[in-house]
Structure formats: C-alpha cells, structure tokens
Amino acid sequence: MYNPLAKLNAILQLTPFRNLHVDPATILVTFPVIVVLAHAIPYFIDRFNQRAIPGPLLARFSDVWLGWVSSQGHRSDVVHELHNRYGAFVRIAPNHVSIADPDALQVVYAHGNGCLKSDFYDAFVSVHPDLLSTRNRADHARKRKIMAQAFSERNVSQFEPSVRQYVGQLFEKWDHLCDSASKGDSGTEGHGWVGRNGRMWVDCLPWIHYLAFDIIGDLALASPFGMITNAKDSVPVAVSQKDVMDAYGSEARYAVVDIPAVQILNDRGDFAASIGVLPPRWRPYARLLPWYHKGGAAMENLTGMAVAAIAKRLNTPTDRTDLLSKLQEGRDDEGKPMGREELTAESLTQLIAGSATISNSTCAITYHVARNPWVQEKLQKELDEALGDARVSTSEQVKHLPYLEAVINEGLRVHSTSSMGLPRVVPEGGLTVNGMHFPQGTVLSVPTYTIHRDKEVWGEDADIFRPERWFEGDRAAMQKAFNPFSFGPRSCIGRNLASMELLVIISSIFHRYDFVLAKSKQPLDTREGFLRKVLGCEVGIKRRR
Structure with missing residues (x-):
C-alpha cells in the first residue's frame, strides 16, 4: 500500500x-x-522594484513558470504573446524582466555597461567553462582574445575549402537520388524518400544536419564524422567518466561507442535551457526528474564525444589548417595557450553552435524559399548570372549578391535560430532602459524573436517571409533591430564563419536544385531549447538543367 x-x-x-x-x-x-x-515575502518586499511590471501571476512569485514554459519548447512564442498583451516590459520570473524594444539591445548588451551573464549559463558547463558559459569578465576577455584570431575573416577564408568539400559530398548523394527519383524509384538510404513527378520527395532536415555536422566536426574537432557518406547520424563518444579522465592521460586509452549526435545535441540544448532558468539551489533536485535526467545524460555524451575527438587529434600531430589548429596557436596576454580541458570545452561549444545554428537556419531558409516560388525564381536568376556552370559556389562569387543577402537575412529574421532573450545581470549603480530604472542584481533580457517582429521596424507584415523588405523602408532601423548573432562584447564569435557557410550553402543548393514543399500550407514546425530547432521539412527536390 x-x-x-x-x-x-x-x-x-x-x-x-x-x-x-x-x-x-x-x-x-x-x-x-x-x-x-x-x-x-520577496514579492511584497519587492527589492528589485518590479511589482508594477505586468506578467503571468505565477511568474511574479516563482521561477517555476519560466522553467515549465522553457521545458515545453516554445518559450519565445509564449513571451512574444505576453509582449503583445502587456507591452514592452514583461516580468517572466520573480527577478527577470523581458524588454521588447530594439533600443534596449544597445543598452542591455552594450560594451562597457557592466552587465554580466546570469547564473543561467552555469547550466551549460561540461568539461570546463567555455566562452559561452564563462561569467567572469576577465576570464571571458582572456578567452575571447585567444579565440578572436581563429575566427578572423582571414582565417575563415582558409576554412572555406572544407565547407565546399562537404557541400560537394551532399550534391553527390542528392544527384544520385534525384536521378533515381526521376525514374520513379524510391529508397531508404539513411531515411525514406519517394520518387514522384520527377522529384525526390524527402525530409531534407536530416541531410542538412549531416552537412552542418560534418563541416564543423572537421573544423572544430578535426574529426570528419562521415554523416553524409554514411547517410547516418552517428559519431564516436567516450563511454564513461573514467574513460574521459583516461583520455587526458599520456596514453589516452579509452573505449568508445557510437551515438546519434544530432539528437543528443538537441536533448542537451533543451535540458540546459530549461534547467538554467531554475535557481541553482533547485537544480540538483530537478535533475532527479526523468525529463531532466535524460538531458543530463545528453550532456555527458556530448562531453565524451569532444574528449574522444580531441584526444585522437592531439595524439596524432598534423599540419592541417582548421579551427582547432588556430585555437591551438592562440595565446593570452601572458603568452599561454589553452590547456587540454579548455581546448576540449571550446571545441565542443563550437561543434554545438556551429552545427545547430547552420543546420536549422539553412533548413528554415529552404522551407521559406520553397514555400514562395517567386522568391526562388528571383534568387535562382541572380545565382545563374553570377555562377554560370559552377557546381559549388565560393563566397567571393556570391558575397555581393543583394537578393541572396536579403533572402538569408530574412530567413534569419523570421526563424531566429537564437530566439530567446539572453539574460544579463544589472551591475552596481543600476541601469536605466527606456526610462525605467532597474537596481543592481535585476536580470534583464531582450527577446530576439519579438524584436524581429516589431511592426514599427519591419512593417505590418512583420510575421511574413518577404526578402523585398530589405530594399524598402528605414534600412538603418532594420539593421539596428536585426540581432541574429547577439550584440556587444559577448556576441557570437563565430559570426564570420557562419556567414561564410550560409552564403556558400544557400547559393550552391538553390543554384543546383529546385524545391517545392510537400504541403505548401503547412507551417514550419519548431521546438526551442537554447536554440530554435526545425523539426522537419518535407520537400520535393529536382536537379535544375
């Protein structure tokens, strides 16, 4: 009983x-x-002067509301609706105010304002604090100094051949499948596809995941995972904490198993983003719950994956030029390089950020272009004139194409892979945002998803994918509100690499193939963890002649 x-x-x-x-x-x-x-009691004491700020009733008293919303995978959508209801300022936790105003970006995330990252980022620490999770200003400045050179435009240009190599591998697969589909064949190479009406009908999301993961795996971990070649989501990982520690020894002997990396990566993002909004004292107990326990296992698997790849690379000297080699060359102000654990942590972060952002952004752009045939036609005309018979484009060929740039920017705006408001803690002396003063210790965030839908900036059709808007209206106001890589001293350090990859991938794909949606009226299904993930994109693909 x-x-x-x-x-x-x-x-x-x-x-x-x-x-x-x-x-x-x-x-x-x-x-x-x-x-x-x-x-x-804290609500009535109101030491952060937030009682008058509207928001959900439970959110005014407890972090449980934001924890629950985050775990359901649609945080930015919910917060966006709250801003539509209450206005620019919304209280989403007892000490967390979301501010939906483009001007707030320049204040909350500005250089020299003294704001620090909140304890939300502690949930992302695995092997060692990395550039994303480091909250100490001096430690962050040291890391960024070491890594900035690796992501310079000059070095990123040296990574481009690897990007183009994997795009070529994807085309070899798709060409073969499209040729078979044109004959009415069907198959199950990696996942099911159907040949009908001269097209290959398939969910293109897994293939784009394979492409993004192979590219960044090669650059960040020097470990070509072979996902495109094998048409399979599988990478090796060290299987236990003992194996992880052994990997840092001189022999670096450890056992490995294969894991579904894309799924594990998604689970890790969901876990960290939802447990990170809970008070640190609650987190050990939250981990006992089944859903959080699954996410904790994903964190361990991702750590093991990085350890296995880095240990293999560091014990096999090579003269290849990649992101990992550039990180190894980096030095801080005292002339010291990154240690092995730090190097592993940074490479793992780049693997996560570089694969998830590129794959989800690429798939979202593909969806929107396929859904709007007139956009695809206009884009392909511009690409045909610039690329001719080129199989895979170079960034030099396409970086000045205005409509391609507008298509990519509009995709990053509408989908907003990084959608949530990134939390910052107000420093000593407080901070005034849009006329409202917040005392020291207040947590503030500016939600990118909502900023990207501000009708005063983007027009009454702000929810609609329409690249032409980038040639209309107040361009300065749009650039000020456009926030795909965050803003300020903690903005995305991989921006140059991401921009180059998107230019090469999007231009090459639409120059070579024609896309239609399987269900033209179906909205893009997403789920949000730390990043906004696409859950599928059923399309019909045909080679262009």
Whole structure:
C-alpha cells in the first residue's frame, strides 16, 4: 500500500535535511506554508522594484513558470504573446524582466555597461567553462582574445575549402537520388524518400544536419564524422567518466561507442535551457526528474564525444589548417595557450553552435524559399548570372549578391535560430532602459524573436517571409533591430564563419536544385531549447538543367 509519509521520508534522505530528526508528518504540514512564505515575502518586499511590471501571476512569485514554459519548447512564442498583451516590459520570473524594444539591445548588451551573464549559463558547463558559459569578465576577455584570431575573416577564408568539400559530398548523394527519383524509384538510404513527378520527395532536415555536422566536426574537432557518406547520424563518444579522465592521460586509452549526435545535441540544448532558468539551489533536485535526467545524460555524451575527438587529434600531430589548429596557436596576454580541458570545452561549444545554428537556419531558409516560388525564381536568376556552370559556389562569387543577402537575412529574421532573450545581470549603480530604472542584481533580457517582429521596424507584415523588405523602408532601423548573432562584447564569435557557410550553402543548393514543399500550407514546425530547432521539412527536390 502506498505510504506518503514513507515516501516523504525517503525524499528527505536526498536533501540537506536528512540529518535532522523531524517527524515527516510535521514536515508534510509545515512545508507548504514555508514554500508559500518563501515566494510571497520577496514579492511584497519587492527589492528589485518590479511589482508594477505586468506578467503571468505565477511568474511574479516563482521561477517555476519560466522553467515549465522553457521545458515545453516554445518559450519565445509564449513571451512574444505576453509582449503583445502587456507591452514592452514583461516580468517572466520573480527577478527577470523581458524588454521588447530594439533600443534596449544597445543598452542591455552594450560594451562597457557592466552587465554580466546570469547564473543561467552555469547550466551549460561540461568539461570546463567555455566562452559561452564563462561569467567572469576577465576570464571571458582572456578567452575571447585567444579565440578572436581563429575566427578572423582571414582565417575563415582558409576554412572555406572544407565547407565546399562537404557541400560537394551532399550534391553527390542528392544527384544520385534525384536521378533515381526521376525514374520513379524510391529508397531508404539513411531515411525514406519517394520518387514522384520527377522529384525526390524527402525530409531534407536530416541531410542538412549531416552537412552542418560534418563541416564543423572537421573544423572544430578535426574529426570528419562521415554523416553524409554514411547517410547516418552517428559519431564516436567516450563511454564513461573514467574513460574521459583516461583520455587526458599520456596514453589516452579509452573505449568508445557510437551515438546519434544530432539528437543528443538537441536533448542537451533543451535540458540546459530549461534547467538554467531554475535557481541553482533547485537544480540538483530537478535533475532527479526523468525529463531532466535524460538531458543530463545528453550532456555527458556530448562531453565524451569532444574528449574522444580531441584526444585522437592531439595524439596524432598534423599540419592541417582548421579551427582547432588556430585555437591551438592562440595565446593570452601572458603568452599561454589553452590547456587540454579548455581546448576540449571550446571545441565542443563550437561543434554545438556551429552545427545547430547552420543546420536549422539553412533548413528554415529552404522551407521559406520553397514555400514562395517567386522568391526562388528571383534568387535562382541572380545565382545563374553570377555562377554560370559552377557546381559549388565560393563566397567571393556570391558575397555581393543583394537578393541572396536579403533572402538569408530574412530567413534569419523570421526563424531566429537564437530566439530567446539572453539574460544579463544589472551591475552596481543600476541601469536605466527606456526610462525605467532597474537596481543592481535585476536580470534583464531582450527577446530576439519579438524584436524581429516589431511592426514599427519591419512593417505590418512583420510575421511574413518577404526578402523585398530589405530594399524598402528605414534600412538603418532594420539593421539596428536585426540581432541574429547577439550584440556587444559577448556576441557570437563565430559570426564570420557562419556567414561564410550560409552564403556558400544557400547559393550552391538553390543554384543546383529546385524545391517545392510537400504541403505548401503547412507551417514550419519548431521546438526551442537554447536554440530554435526545425523539426522537419518535407520537400520535393529536382536537379535544375
């Protein structure tokens, strides 16, 4: 028979109260009262002057509301609706205000404003604090100085041949499948596809994942995973914490197994983004819940993947030029390079950021272009004139094409792979944003998803994919509100690399193939963790003649 008091006593043994001799029945009665008071008292004291700011009732008292919304995978959509209802300022947690105003970007994320990242980022630490998760200003400045050179335009240009190589590999696969599809064949190479009406009908998302993962795996971990060649989501990973530690030894001997990296990466992002909004003292207990436990396992698998790849590379000297070699060359102000753990952590972060952002942005752009045939026709005309018979474009050939740039920018605006407002802590002396003063310790964020839909900037059709808007209206206002790579000293350090990849991939794909949506009226299905992920994109693909 189920005994609630016995169950409570068992739970207490996992908490700091395990050594207290307290009757469980007493705790069962008093605990709800303590919880209510712990949340109600800070609300009424209101030391961050936020009581007058509107928002969901539960969010005013507890972080549970934001934790729940984040775990459901549509945080930015929910926050966007709140801003539509309440205005520019919305309280989304007891000490977290979301500010939906383009001018706030220049204040909250500005250079020299003293704001620091919140404890949200602690949830992303795996092997070692990296550029994303480091909150200390001096540590971050040191890391960024070392890494900035690796991502300079000059070095990124040296990575382009690798990008073009994997785009070529994808084309070899798609050409073969399109030729078979034109004959009415079907197959299951990697995943099902159907030949109908002269097209290959397939979910292109897995293939784009393979492309992005192979590119960044090669550059960041010096480990070509062969996903395109094998048409399979699979990479090696060190299988235990002992193996991880052994990998840092002189012998670097460890066992590995293959894992579905894309799925693991997605699980990790969902986990970190949802547990990160909870107070740090709650996180150890939240990890005991089944959903969070799954995400914790994903964190360990991703760590093992980076360890396995970095250990293999560092124990096999090579003269190849890639992102990892440039990171190894980097030095701080004291002339010191990154240590092995730090190098592994940074490479893992680049693997995650470089694969997820490129694959989801590419797939979203593909969806929107396929859904709007007139956009595809206009884009292909511009590409044909610039590329002629070229199989895979170079960035030099396409970097000045205005309509291609507009298509990519509009895709990054509408989809907003990085959609959520990134949290910052107000420094000593407070911060004034749009006339409202926030005291020290307040957490502020500016939601990119909502900023990218501001009708005063983008027009009444702000929710619609329409590249032509980039040639109309107030271009300065649009650039000010356009925030795909964040803003300020902690903006995306891989921006040059991401821009080059998108130019090469999008131009090459639409120059070589024609796309139609399987279901032209179906909206793009997404799920948001730390990044906004596409869940599928069913298209018909045909070689252009």
